[in-house]
Every structure is written in C-alpha cells, then in structure tokens.
Amino acid sequence: MASITITDVSKTYPGAPAPSVTGINLSIRDGEFIVLVGPSGCGKSTLLRMVAGLEDISGGEVRIGDRVVNRLDPADRDIAMVFQNYALYPHMTVRENMAYGLKNRRTPKAEIETRVAEAARMLELGPYLDRKPRALSGGQRQRVAMGRAVVRQPSAFLFDEPLSNLDAKLRVTMRGEIRRLQKRLGTTALYVTHDQLEAMTLADRLVVLNGGRIEQVGAPLDIYHRPASTFVASFIGSPAMNLLDAGLEGARLRLGTSVIELGHLPAARGAVTLGIRAEDLTPAATGLPFRPDFIEELGAQRLVHGHIEGQPVVLALDPAVPVGSEMRLSVAAARLHLFDTTSGRRIATAARPGLAVTETA
Amino acid sequence: MSDAAQPMKSAGMIRRWLSRPARAAPAKPVQFDQPLLPWLFLAPQLAVIFVFFYWPSVQAITSSFYIEDPFGFGATFVGLDNYKDALGSAEYQRIAGFTALFTVLVTGFSLGLGLLFAVKADKVIRGRTAYRTALIAVYAIAPPVAGLMGMMLFDQHIGPFVQLAAWFGYDMKVGINYWDTAFAMILVSVWKQVPYNFIFFLSGLQGIPASVREASVIDCRNGFTRFRTAILPLLAPTAFFLLIINITYALFDTFAVIDVMVKDKPANNPLTLVYKVYNDGFRGNDIGGSAAQSVILMVIVLVLTLIQFRWLERRVHYG
Structure with missing residues (x-):
C-alpha cells in the first residue's frame, strides 16, 4: 500500500x-x-x-x-x-x-x-x-x-x-x-x-x-x-448539463427574450454560457418558456426534450408531473452555472439561496 | 510414389491447420434433395485424392511384392523378399541412420532459427517491413536453385565456406568427404526452410494479444522465463504444425537439394531414404526394391505422424 x-x-x-x-x-x-x-x-x-x-x-x-x-x-x-x-x-x-x-x-x-x-x-x-x-x-x-x-x-x-x-x-x-x-x-x-x-x-x-x-x-x-468547465459539465452527469448561450447585464442574465435576476454581481459581463442541470429546472406558473418536443420515459423519472428560447434543453421530471405543450420553468439561483463562452472556464458566482426571478420582456 | 503422395499429405495438414478456428462455429447443416448432388461436389476432391494418393500407393504396394525385369518385359512375384533385402542391407541401414540424423538436425535448426528470427523481428519497430521481407525472400528460391547456390557457397575453388575452413587449416571437400557433404546438405536445407518457419512463427507471435504480453511483463521480470512460460505455450499450435511440416520437408522436400549436391559426385556421399528410393528405382531400374523402400518410408511417416498427433497434440493448447 x-x-x-x-x-x-x-x-x-x-x-x-x-x-x-x-x-x-x-x-x-x-x-x-x-x-x-x-x-x-x-x-x-x-x-x-x-x-x-x-x-x-x-x-x-x-x-x-x-x-x-x-x-x-x-x-x-x-x-x-x-x-x-x-x-x-x-x-x-x-x-x-x-x-x-x-x-x-x-x-x-x-x-x-x-x-x-x-x-x-x-x-x-x-x-x-x-x-x-x-x-x-x-x-x-x-x-x-x-x-x-x-x-x-x-x-x-x-x-x-x-x-x-x-x-x-x-x-x-x-x-x-x-x-x-x-x-x-x-x-x-x-x-x-x-x-x-x-x-x-x-x-x-x-x-x-x-x-x-x-x-x-x-x-x-x-x-x-x-x-x-463546460467540458466537465457536459461530460459528467446523465443527461448532460444543459448549456445555453446567454448575456450578462450586470446582475441580470438575458436569455433570448427572457431575463433572469441573479441577485448578485458576477465577475463577468457580456456573452456567457449558462449551465443548468436537467433536474434543477422545475415547472412553475411563471418563468422561462419551455416548448417540449418529445419524452424519454426512464421509469423513476422522465426526460423531456424541448427548447427554451430556441435553444435545446432537457428536463428531468417526476413521471407524475403533467407535460403540457407549453410550460414555464423556474430554477434556483444557486443552481445556475456560468461559464466563459470562449475559454469554457467556470465563472465564480456568489449565489444566494432562493428562486431566481425570471421575467419575460 | 510415396513422394508423390507426400505433398497431398502436407496440403491436408495445412488445410486442417487453417480450418482450426472454424471449429468453434458449427456450420449450418445443408439438406440435399438429390442424393447424387453431394457426391458431385465431392468428386473433384475425391478424384484428386484417388489419382495422386491412393492409386500410386496401391501401385507402390503391389510392385513392392514383385521383381521386375530391368527392361520391363515381366514381373515375378517374390513375396516379402524386397522388404527383407532392403531392411537387411547394411547400406540401407546406414542411409536410414543418416536420414534420421539429417531429419532431426534440419528440423531442429530450422525451427529454432525460425523462432529466433521471428522473436527478434517481432521486436523491430523501425524498418520492420524491409527486415521481414529480407528474411522471407529466401523462401521464394526454388529448391534446385537453393542447391546450386549451396554448391557455389561450398565450391572447391571459389566457395566462401571452403575458404573459411581453409583459414582454419581445414581442407573442406564437399562432394568427396562424407561429413563435409553432410554439413553442406544440412546447412542448405536449413537455410531454405528457415523463412517458412519464420513466417508462421511471426504471424503466431502477432496473434498473441498485446495485453497478455503486457500482463506477463508485469508478472514476470525475467525476459527469458517470460518467453518460456507465457509466450511459447501460446505458440505451441504453430510449433506443432511446423514440426510436422518440417519433418516432412527434411524427409522428402530436400530431394532437390541433395540431388544437386551428390548427382555427379563420387560414391561415398550421404543420402537420405527418399533419394535412395529414386536412385534404386530410376537409376538402378530396381522397381520392386525401390517400391518396397517407399512403402517402408510411407509406414515410417504414418507412424511418426500418428505419434505426433497422439502424444504431442494433447499437450498443445489451441487458443
């Protein structure tokens, strides 16, 4: 030994x-x-x-x-x-x-x-x-x-x-x-x-x-x-982490026409890659607009493939949760991952607990 | 006669060897509606076996019981006299002795050198193709040409081997001195057969999975022990096949080499049994005696092969 x-x-x-x-x-x-x-x-x-x-x-x-x-x-x-x-x-x-x-x-x-x-x-x-x-x-x-x-x-x-x-x-x-x-x-x-x-x-x-x-x-x-990094994010975990193109505007994250309120100032600005685990997205009354394409049934959970603002996203849901043709998703601010778009490295975030506030312009 | 039969025998063994892995997957059974059709498919093979093996064999066995008139006018039944004459003759016994020695040495050295070269060539990384081609090229030389080249190497006036021996104060006389000729014969026969063994050993070595070799590198520090205990046993099927082929080669296929070396030389030269069969039958016109000798040779090969398959193959591990 x-x-x-x-x-x-x-x-x-x-x-x-x-x-x-x-x-x-x-x-x-x-x-x-x-x-x-x-x-x-x-x-x-x-x-x-x-x-x-x-x-x-x-x-x-x-x-x-x-x-x-x-x-x-x-x-x-x-x-x-x-x-x-x-x-x-x-x-x-x-x-x-x-x-x-x-x-x-x-x-x-x-x-x-x-x-x-x-x-x-x-x-x-x-x-x-x-x-x-x-x-x-x-x-x-x-x-x-x-x-x-x-x-x-x-x-x-x-x-x-x-x-x-x-x-x-x-x-x-x-x-x-x-x-x-x-x-x-x-x-x-x-x-x-x-x-x-x-x-x-x-x-x-x-x-x-x-x-x-x-x-x-x-x-x-x-x-x-x-x-x-985005490499690790996409390699570790199944399904792979969702990676979306987004823009940082101070403490606000712009995702297409939606805006996510981060609640703190990250150490970057401009174009970033947003990472969200499939299980961190939860259906809610308001939030990011999600358009499901198809469902993979795994028994204990189901994977819903679809799009947010035209970008592909996978969602891991309890089979009991109904899937509509149009859904709204919310995510905890602490569960958001930000990566540099060019280098793919992680951007340090000091996220507080609580739901990220999303609004649609 | 039996030397005509021999290529068939080795061809059969090659086929057996090549079809070895196929044993694992059972062939899909085929149903024939017409009873004649399968025989039709078998006919070419059966015809070849019959014409080139059974028919000459039966001919040889038949004529071995007769004394034939040298001019072909008739034959007299003499029972086992031809066999008694052959086996009882001191000359025959001496030639049989030499054939045994010749076979052991040629087989041993060709296998040993072939294996050695293969192991070394297997380790070469840079320029491996050129190296291998150089080693294999000798196999493309026809046996009589090999014999001629051998004669040149041992030529009384220009042969480098003779000069080398003279350097050490030895007067080498190939074609005159019995053991000098024997040495040349064995050397040329080995030289001719090494590439053949090399090809098979090399492909055998390359068939050993890299990870098994690596595992043995971790398990065993000593390279020679490693080769002996982990690599060589995996070459056993190849080696067993080559052993049979090499014995056959030494007994029969060296005919051309021997012929070139002793044909027009004084009498006291080593011969092998198959050359004596030819000498007695076609030079001496003693068809009956020659046939008896070739039947004896056939029995020897049969016994040798049976022994090999019975005793050796049990110890051979097929992957």
Missing part, C-alpha cells in the same frame, strides 16, 4: 507533433480510489500505462510510495493491473493464472496456496480453480483477472477499463464488487474509464481529462455540482 505522486508528467510519442499527455500533476493518497475519466483519446490510458511502466515517461516523475519508478521495470513497480480484455494466460488454469506472478517472484509455495485460496474465496472462484479461462464466462474471467491482482498484494491496483467488455447488468454487479474489494483491502487504486456513471459511483476522487490535460480533480459530487 502506498501513495502515488505524479509530477509534471508528459508523454510524446515519437514522431507525433504534440504531446498526448502533458502537465499532469496528481497526488494520490494511500488507499484512495482515483478514477481517470474522459472521452477516448484524452490520454487517460496513456497516463495509467505510464504509471504501470508499459509506456515510457517522456517528462516528469512518477513516484509510488517513496520510490521514483520512471526507470523501473513494470515487474519491479509493485503494482498489479487489470486489463479490459482480462489478459488471462489461456494455457494456464485459473489457479496457475493467479499464482504466476507470485511464482516468478519466488514466493514460497505454501504462501502462494494460501493467497490463491483466500482470493478465490473472496471472489467466489473456488469451483473454477482448475478450469482454463476459455471455460469461464466473461464475468468469471474478469474476477480471475481481479484475483490475479489481489493475490499479489501490491502497492496499487491499476484498472484499465476493466468492465467495458461486460454486459450492462454484470457491469453494475462487478462495479460494486470492485468497490467492496478495494475498500476491504485498502489498496490504492487508479481506475480508467470512459463511462462517467462508473466514474461517479466508484471514485473517492475523480480526475477528468480532456485532450491530454487534467480538466478537474475532485470528489464526484463536487465535480457534479461545481464543474470547472
């Missing part, structure tokens, strides 16, 4: 004009579950693979515990990795798969047996120990891959999209299992995924990556409630 410190790390592939990953600073506490999340090509896997030692580090420094591991072989870094396609050795039984890494480290036989038995019990793999991977289902293979990591008792677990090859239902189960296992063992974990739901549910802290840079680091709910 150990902390991981990533200092100013970058990666440039030979022949590539620009670095794939750049300026990464991240300090991971012992026992923390960190999820790297971002769209494909954002560099999250590259970063993980640099920590694992499967990719060279072009610049900066990676420490695991108090050792700089930049030049260490992957086998010497005291990490264990779980791969997307399981990467089990097809010619070995489940038992041999789990024991392989220990055997190569000259762990005593009795010790190997104890650890494998313990992992098998924990992951309910007992009946399958003498089977080859091809005789297992996807979920079982994934558990073997986790068992292989667990028996090593490493400083850190590295997960590279481990659930992407599983079906939706199994993914939810395995997600819980990974979380439970990591909490129980207290091992530091670095987990890569492109699935924001997986990221939200697993992480102690989320690291949102975009274009090879860190967009935001924080606890899942902090990121959800205070996204640092």
